[in-house]
Amino acid sequence: MKSVRYIFSICVVVLVTGFFSMTVASAKEAGNTSKPAVCPGVDYQSDTCLCVPEKKCDNCKCSNCTGGPKCQCMTAIRQASGTITGSISIYKTKVKTKGSKSYKDVVVYLEKVGDNNFPVSIKKVRMDQKGLVFIPHVMSIQKGTNVEFLNTDNDRHNVYFVNDKSGKTKDLGTWKPGESRGHKFEKKHDDHHKIIKKTGKNGAPDTMIVLCKLHLEMAAYVVILDNPFFTMTSIDEKTQKAKYTIKNVPPGKYKLKIWHKKLKLKELEKEVVVEKGKKTKADLEITKSKYAKKKG
16 A cells, blocks of 8 residues: 555656746746747848857857858847838938938937847947048947947048037047957946036937048047937938838837938927838938927
8 A cells, every 4th residue: 555655655656846947948948938039149230140150140040150141140030120210301300411421321220129238339430541531431230239430541540520419529549540449338327317417419420520630620420329219211212212121120109210410300290100010100300409499
């Protein structure tokens, strides 16, 4: 009788242990599929994986990265996301789109996606100095991005920044032709609320004006965004219009905004709803400040 009870007890333990193991395994599997895979090598807007092939990315929940658009990390994100697309037109004004300091560039971005905590792409980002001009004139990046400043000119160049909100400056120094310097752009959250209170620029991205102390006619802009869901487009000279697309956006409701060095979004911001596997169309109008909708 004792041996029967002993065998029964063992069977119960085995069954309970097996069930518990299956439950944990199922929970882990559910956890892996409930959220899209995130990989530091993902470039959301180019729709590719940039991590090294056959090397597992840190914090990546899928298998080894294969590189390119068929990477499992990229595929998982694409399947779980939607797209925002539309046109940008200019209201009651016209902008110059020719020349090294034109007004053609428009940055379209989502102000907040989740907690804005996304890995920074490992894609190399560069700003050159050539012909006494910064190239590109406007650059949009995610906070935490490292930018390499080149000098492919025949002259010595300097790079220093002025924060458009706070007025704070930073000098990277002066270097010879063929040399370069790197800088990591981080948003200082401790200072952010003080800057907003002082300037009233709530929700506007940090913008660094890039200058050269040796050539005062040189200027460029680095627009620092809180997440990777942004894109930059150019206004056409004849039509005074532009088209844009923001890819791989997680489903949800968002505030869509623009950055332009002269104009504002006519409605100041636009609410958009993104659904899984669908395209959301959002046409925008940009205009002078006096024609933009007033707050409140």
